[in-house]
Amino acid sequence: MKVTAVIMAGGRGERFWPKSRNDFPKQFLSLTSDGETMIQKTINRLAPLVATEDIFIVTNESYVPIIHQQLPDIPKENILAEPVAKNTAPCIALAAAVINKKYEDAVMMVLPSDHLIKYEEMYLDTMRHAIKVAKKDDNLVTIGITPTYPETGYGYINFFSNDDEMPGVYKVKKFVEKPCLETAKEYLNSGKYLWNSGMFVWKVSSIMKNFEMHLPAMYEGFLKMKESAGNADFTAVLEKCFNEFESVSIDFGIMEKAENIYTLSGSFGWDDVGSWLALERINKTDECGNYVTGDVITINTRNNVICGGKKLIAAVGLEDLIVVDTDDAILICSKDNTQDVKKVIENLRICNRREFV
Amino acid sequence: MKVTAVIMAGGRGERFWPKSRNDFPKQFLSLTSDGETMIQKTINRLAPLVATEDIFIVTNESYVPIIHQQLPDIPKENILAEPVAKNTAPCIALAAAVINKKYEDAVMMVLPSDHLIKYEEMYLDTMRHAIKVAKKDDNLVTIGITPTYPETGYGYINFFSNDDEMPGVYKVKKFVEKPCLETAKEYLNSGKYLWNSGMFVWKVSSIMKNFEMHLPAMYEGFLKMKESAGNADFTAVLEKCFNEFESVSIDFGIMEKAENIYTLSGSFGWDDVGSWLALERINKTDECGNYVTGDVITINTRNNVICGGKKLIAAVGLEDLIVVDTDDAILICSKDNTQDVKKVIENLRICNRREFV
Numbered sequence: 097m098k099v100t101a102v103i104m105a106g107g108r109g110e111r112f113w114p115k116s117r118n119d120f121p122k123q124f125l126s127l128t129s130d131g132e133t134m135i136q137k138t139i140n141r142l143a144p145l146v147a148t149e150d151i152f153i154v155t156n157e158s159y160v161p162i163i164h165q166q167l168p169d170i171p172k173e174n175i176l177a178e179p180v181a182k183n184t185a186p187c188i189a190l191a192a193a194v195i196n197k198k199y200e201d202a203v204m205m206v207l208p209s210d211h212l213i214k215y216e217e218m219y220l221d222t223m224r225h226a227i228k229v230a231k232k233d234d235n236l237v238t239i240g241i242t243p244t245y246p247e248t249g250y251g252y253i254n255f256f257s258n259d260d261e262m263p264g265v266y267k268v269k270k271f272v273e274k275p276c277l278e279t280a281k282e283y284l285n286s287g288k289y290l291w292n293s294g295m296f297v298w299k300v301s302s303i304m305k306n307f308e309m310h311l312p313a314m315y316e317g318f319l320k321m322k323e324s325a326g327n328a329d330f331t332a333v334l335e336k337c338f339n340e341f342e343s344v345s346i347d348f349g350i351m352e353k354a355e356n357i358y359t360l361s362g363s364f365g366w367d368d369v370g371s372w373l374a375l376e377r378i379n380k381t382d383e384c385g386n387y388v389t390g391d392v393i394t395i396n397t398r399n400n401v402i403c404g405g406k407k408l409i410a411a412v413g414l415e416d417l418i419v420v421d422t423d424d425a426i427l428i429c430s431k432d433n434t435q436d437v438k439k440v441i442e443n444l445r446i447c448n449r450r451e452f453v
Numbered sequence: 454m455k456v457t458a459v460i461m462a463g464g465r466g467e468r469f470w471p472k473s474r475n476d477f478p479k480q481f482l483s484l485t486s487d488g489e490t491m492i493q494k495t496i497n498r499l500a501p502l503v504a505t506e507d508i509f510i511v512t513n514e515s516y517v518p519i520i521h522q523q524l525p526d527i528p529k530e531n532i533l534a535e536p537v538a539k540n541t542a543p544c545i546a547l548a549a550a551v552i553n554k555k556y557e558d559a560v561m562m563v564l565p566s567d568h569l570i571k572y573e574e575m576y577l578d579t580m581r582h583a584i585k586v587a588k589k590d591d592n593l594v595t596i597g598i599t600p601t602y603p604e605t606g607y608g609y610i611n612f613f614s615n616d617d618e619m620p621g622v623y624k625v626k627k628f629v630e631k632p633c634l635e636t637a638k639e640y641l642n643s644g645k646y647l648w649n650s651g652m653f654v655w656k657v658s659s660i661m662k663n664f665e666m667h668l669p670a671m672y673e674g675f676l677k678m679k680e681s682a683g684n685a686d687f688t689a690v691l692e693k694c695f696n697e698f699e700s701v702s703i704d705f706g707i708m709e710k711a712e713n714i715y716t717l718s719g720s721f722g723w724d725d726v727g728s729w730l731a732l733e734r735i736n737k738t739d740e741c742g743n744y745v746t747g748d749v750i751t752i753n754t755r756n757n758v759i760c761g762g763k764k765l766i767a768a769v770g771l772e773d774l775i776v777v778d779t780d781d782a783i784l785i786c787s788k789d790n791t792q793d794v795k796k797v798i799e800n801l802r803i804c805n806r807r808e809f810v
Contacts, residue, residue: 114767395796408782408809410471410797413790414774425765426778428785433770439752440767452765 098202102191105155105209114425123210134210179335182343193321206296214365226297234302240290240359246280251292268357372418455559459548462512462566471782480567491567539700550678563653571722583654591659597647597716603637608649625714729775
């Protein structure tokens with residue numbers, strides 16, 4: 097059975113403003129010193145596992161040219177443009193329809209486009225194991241990440257004890273929302289919760305059975321999209337289906353209701369690179385703890401993230417700041433206030449300064 | 454007797470880097486919200502006191518075009534270009550030579566080009582009084598500033614008690630160098646010390662008598678420059694004289710040795726605008742204590758100086774920083790470290806990045 101990958105690349109994240117904009121979100125940025133963009137890394141690490149023609153990218157219409165540019169090897173027909181973003185469930189139904197038309201049944205790895213993985217070999221091992229589990233019966237597999245601290249910004253996966261039938265594979269008891277710090281600590285101490293990384297592996301047939309059961313209207317859309325895939329009316333059918341689809345995540349729409357969900361615990365140096373703060377975690381810092389790119393002079397300056405642009409930046413006596421220079425905007429933000437960057441974006445929206453958003 | 458003003462505009466200050474550069478120093482910058490440059494302010498406030506044709510500007514050859522541009526009303530022949538900067542004594546000798554040739558004797562007010570004065574009417578009153586004192590005998594007058602705090606960055610003027618002959622005028626006992634904090638506090642508490650503002654008033658004849666006595670070689674130069682002033686060989690004579698002049702300040706070369714020095718205590722809101730920190734002192738700040746110019750969004754940001762350029766600046770969670778954006782460089786500096794900006798400039802010099810210095 098064919099193994100395919102579906103990369104979800106429609107995200108519009110604001111956390112890397114001013115580098116990320118509505119028309120150039122995080123997945124297309126290079127946030128590591130190797131110069132590769134997040135989506136290029138996502139694709140490249142799959143090379144030993146999936147053929148290029150079996151990688152499908154679901155995205156927004158406006159990002160298609162960027163994807164062609166950054167990933168010239170991906171066949172154009174594998175880049176699937178959603179007419180409108182309706183969260184992850186419709187995105188997965190669309191990819192499933194196209195794959196189902198091409199291969200009848202196949203294994204689908206569903207992967208975010210903007211996460212970082214440090215231990216790629218261990219990642220591949222985990223994915224191979226997940227594929228094996230997904231091929232069996234109608235199993236749905238979700239990749240959990242072994243927590244290293246009580247993070248309150250992620251959802252968690254609560255799993256049952258192993259039944260020895262499949263070593264390293266755990267049946268999922270339930271998905272839980274982002275916890276408060278105290279609850280997160282309990283989860284961590286219990287040894288029964290993993291971070292929900294948003295990576296899934298299943299057969300097209302398995303996930304569609306669950307769509308039929310839990311999101312029947314979307315299942316109807318899936319059938320229509322599959323029917324028209326590759327035909328002249330595909331775009332029109334897509335438009336009609338997406339207009340009718342409810343906006344719902346795969347977690348809420350399917351995973352919280354489905355049976356036969358298994359999780360594998362990934363320990364492959366996963367990082368969701370959730371904000372500018374992540375850059376000092378995922379990159380090498382200088383002897384003063386600064387992560388610096390571009391033309392920057394630092395004097396008596398410690399523990400900052402400084403992303404220079406075309407100008408010289410002189411940083412004097414700074415501590416715990418994020419500095420980002422782009423062609424039209426400069427962000428200077430204390431590390432304790434990164435969540436307030438969205439207030440800047442709100443302000444820009446209110447003032448109708450769309451060129452900055 | 455004619456009253457003339459000599460504006461010393463050769464300074465190359467680095468304290469307003471990156472806005473001030475070697476080829477565009479502080480006196481040519483606008484640092485207040487009214488848009489006037491420091492030298493324009495200096496000239497404009499003299500209007501009730503001195504005719505435009507009696508204002509002389511001593512500067513560096515390379516600044517002559519900027520002065521023409523910023524002060525189009527000053528006659529070109531009144532802009533005196535020093536072939537090489539040799540501190541204030543040669544600068545004053547040059548101006549005295551030109552004025553002496555034009556008017557035989559005259560009162561000379563010698564004034565820095567880059568200081569700020571808030572109470573201009575009181576300033577004019579003080580200068581009128583100083584002119585009166587300078588006309589009498591061979592008095593040399595220095596304008597002292599009544600200290601408001603124990604500043605360690607200025608020289609001080611120690612004066613004798615008033616002898617009731619000239620009310621508000623004090624004979625100078627001695628000039629003292631920049632003190633340590635403890636000494637500065639003693640000066641302040643004694644009531645016998647004023648800040649040395651670098652503003653002087655005297656007759657050409659009085660100061661030249663002192664040059665003859667204390668800097669005789671420079672006096673010879675003065676005679677030669679006077680002789681050639683207005684003639685074809687003036688530039689050549691200037692070049693020769695300046696090459697031979699020792700580099701010495703008027704304070705050290707004359708004032709510390711001369712007799713008949715009087716000081717008037719100025720209380721006219723003088724500010725030497727010595728660093729970026731001065732901007733929040735001399736300008737109106739917002740309700741959070743920020744002095745902001747340009748396109749800046751502040752969120753949860755207090756007590757900063759933010760001078761925007763052409764880009765949007767988003768300041769999030771900042772406190773006590775200096776931020777300056779120019780076309781090719783950005784400075785971000787904590788208020789406690791403004792003195793380290795010169796390390797940036799040193800670094801740029803060492804790396805031979807002259808375009809930034």
